[in-house]
Amino acid sequence: MLTRKTRGRLVVGAVAMLLAAGLALPPLAAAGWAQRQAKKESCPKNKTLVDVDTKICPATPRREAIVVKRACCENRKGKVKCKPFTKCPKRSPS
Numbered sequence: 001m002l003t004r005k006t007r008g009r010l011v012v013g014a015v016a017m018l019l020a021a022g023l024a025l026p027p028l029a030a031a032g033w034a035q036r037q038a039k040k041e042s043c044p045k046n047k048t049l050v051d052v053d054t055k056i057c058p059a060t061p062r063r064e065a066i067v068v069k070r071a072c073c074e075n076r077k078g079k080v081k082c083k084p085f086t087k088c089p090k091r092s093p094s
Helices: 004-021 025-040
Strands: 048-057 066-074 080-082
Touching: 048 080
Parallel strands: none
Antiparallel strands: 048 066, 066 080
């Protein structure tokens, strides 16, 4: 049976190996990009979502074509404003 100290060392070693291999970083980077993208597709509580516009980022040698979205929100007075598009990523977000 492993002691608490030994289990801790095993976990730290496994995390270090994943980071060294670069396996843990791409999902974290993709998650951050996805969260920023999702933020652009929603409206604040006091506004109503009217439309979601899309833009296609062309393919590059480092990534395939990606679709980015933005929300168009209507305030109580009826004025519609669209959020800016996120910049096209230089590398694949996944």
